[in-house]
Each structure stands twice: as C-alpha cells, then as structure tokens.
Amino acid sequence: MTRLRREPLAEQAADALLARIRAGEWALGQKLPGETTLAPQLGVGRSTIREAIRQLAGRGVLATRQGSGVFVTALDVTEDWAQVLLRADIDAVVEARIAVEVEASALAAVRRTPAELRAIHRAAAARDAHRDDVEGHVDADMALHRAIVAAAHNPLLTELFDGFAPRSRQAMIELLRLRGTHGSDADQLVHQRIIDAIAAHDAESAAALSRSHLLTLKTSA
Structure with a gap:
C-alpha cells in the first residue's frame, strides 16, 4: 500500500x-x-x-x-507538443509530413475548388522564383504545401500541418544546407506533377507523387 x-x-x-x-x-x-x-x-x-x-x-x-x-482515458501523461517537436530529428519531421501531406494531396485532388487550384499555382510560381536562398526557398515551399493541405478541406490535417510548421521549416533548412543544393529543375518538376494530378482530380497519382517526393528527403533513405 x-x-x-x-x-x-x-x-x-x-x-x-x-x-x-x-x-x-x-x-x-x-x-x-x-x-x-x-x-x-x-x-x-x-x-x-x-x-x-x-x-x-x-x-x-x-x-x-x-x-x-x-x-x-490515457495510460500516461501526454508530453507537451512543443517539447516533442524540439527533439524531433529531420527524418521524424519528414515522416510526419508524409502522414499529413500524402493524404492531403489525395483529398485536395478530390475536393479542391477552382480558386484553391489558382492559389496552388500561384504558390508554385512563387516557389520557382525563390531558388536563390535556402530560407526563402523553404518558406515558399511550405506555402505551396500549405495551400495543398488547405485544399483538402480537412481542418485536422490543416491543424497538424500548422502545428509542426516551425519545426518542419527548421528541419528543411538544416537538410538543404547539409545537402548543399536546393531548387533544382527536377525538384520543381516533381511539384508541378503533383499539382497537375490535383488539377486532374487524380487522387491516386497525387498521393503517390507526394509520398515519393517526401521519401527522398529522408536522410536515412
């Protein structure tokens, strides 16, 4: 006792x-x-x-x-989300992005409105224009992916994306600096193919392309 x-x-x-x-x-x-x-x-x-x-x-x-x-209702106390994010390594961040963005891409292909598709295209153009500096490129990249997630019309996916956005930004900057390259034509083409699939209402291709692209970001890949 x-x-x-x-x-x-x-x-x-x-x-x-x-x-x-x-x-x-x-x-x-x-x-x-x-x-x-x-x-x-x-x-x-x-x-x-x-x-x-x-x-x-x-x-x-x-x-x-x-x-x-x-x-x-739970077998342990849930740790503070901010502390979890601070400790998350690059691969953990990428895996979290996969969990959110692959499904969001598929849903966006089904649910996006014409206005949302135009917003995605504008974000892609801004991403293409920010190839020179790492931080500007990452910010433009996140804005594009945020536009895709918003087009999924799922508030929980949007909340999850926004919740780890600061850690995701930091991780992507660290990764691109480590690799010493960013904003290539091939990278821009991959994103355009994802957008094309969303525009064509092709949920399967949008999800597959998103997953394939994000997997290339894993440092252990």
Missing part, C-alpha cells in the same frame, strides 16, 4: 495514481475504484483524492462521467 507523507498531498496522490495506471493496474477505459476505496489506500482524505483526480483529468489521463464514475 502506498502512503503519502509530504505536502502537497494532492500532487503526490496524483503521482501515485498515475504510477499505478502506468503499471497496468487499470486498463484504458476501465473505471477506477471509488474515493472511499482509494483514500485509505493512499492514506489521505477523500477531498485529496478528488483533487488528484481533477489534476489527472486536466492532464488527459482520467475523465469523470456524471453518474458513472472516473475512467482511465
């Missing part, structure tokens, strides 16, 4: 409950014992257990369902 000895008790109780969840004592979706059971197990009052549950609910681990009880 775990007993808590130091202040603040609520934080300690939350840590103790989280440790038991991590150890597999309660499975995902399982209901926790009631306050009258947990409180004596931890040697604290029911109000402390309530506060500990509130803290873990705020961290996404537990959820209180009115009239039903407290349930496990």
Whole structure:
C-alpha cells in the first residue's frame, strides 16, 4: 500500500495514481475504484483524492462521467507538443509530413475548388522564383504545401500541418544546407506533377507523387 507523507498531498496522490495506471493496474477505459476505496489506500482524505483526480483529468489521463464514475482515458501523461517537436530529428519531421501531406494531396485532388487550384499555382510560381536562398526557398515551399493541405478541406490535417510548421521549416533548412543544393529543375518538376494530378482530380497519382517526393528527403533513405 502506498502512503503519502509530504505536502502537497494532492500532487503526490496524483503521482501515485498515475504510477499505478502506468503499471497496468487499470486498463484504458476501465473505471477506477471509488474515493472511499482509494483514500485509505493512499492514506489521505477523500477531498485529496478528488483533487488528484481533477489534476489527472486536466492532464488527459482520467475523465469523470456524471453518474458513472472516473475512467482511465490515457495510460500516461501526454508530453507537451512543443517539447516533442524540439527533439524531433529531420527524418521524424519528414515522416510526419508524409502522414499529413500524402493524404492531403489525395483529398485536395478530390475536393479542391477552382480558386484553391489558382492559389496552388500561384504558390508554385512563387516557389520557382525563390531558388536563390535556402530560407526563402523553404518558406515558399511550405506555402505551396500549405495551400495543398488547405485544399483538402480537412481542418485536422490543416491543424497538424500548422502545428509542426516551425519545426518542419527548421528541419528543411538544416537538410538543404547539409545537402548543399536546393531548387533544382527536377525538384520543381516533381511539384508541378503533383499539382497537375490535383488539377486532374487524380487522387491516386497525387498521393503517390507526394509520398515519393517526401521519401527522398529522408536522410536515412
């Protein structure tokens, strides 16, 4: 039996409950014992257990369902997204881009409007005009891919793209500087072929071309 000895008790109780969840004592979706059971197990009052549950609910681990009880909704605390992105290496960023942009390209081929296609073409022209400096080229490239993702009409894909855009920008700059080359005619042609597939409503080709292109960016490829 775990007993808590130091202040603040609520934080300690939350840590103790989280440790038991991590150890597999309660499975995902399982209901926790009631306050009258947990409180004596931890040697604290029911109000402390309530506060500990509130803290873990705020961290996404537990959820209180009115009239039903407290349930496990995650097996660990989700790490801060910004910290995850800071540690992500180039290949991890590329793989995340593949996950988002391949599907977005396919959806854009099906859902894009004429106005969105014109925006994609404008972004491609701007990308072509920014071949001289790495940072300008990466910014123009991201603007093009952002236009494609927006044309997918999926707010979650757009949110994901925007969420790791700063880390993606940094990773692409690092990669292109490492390789010492960017903005080649072949690279521009690949992007034009993706756009052509989107314009032709060819979802399969748009996805395949996007995946093939992004895979070439992996440093381990």
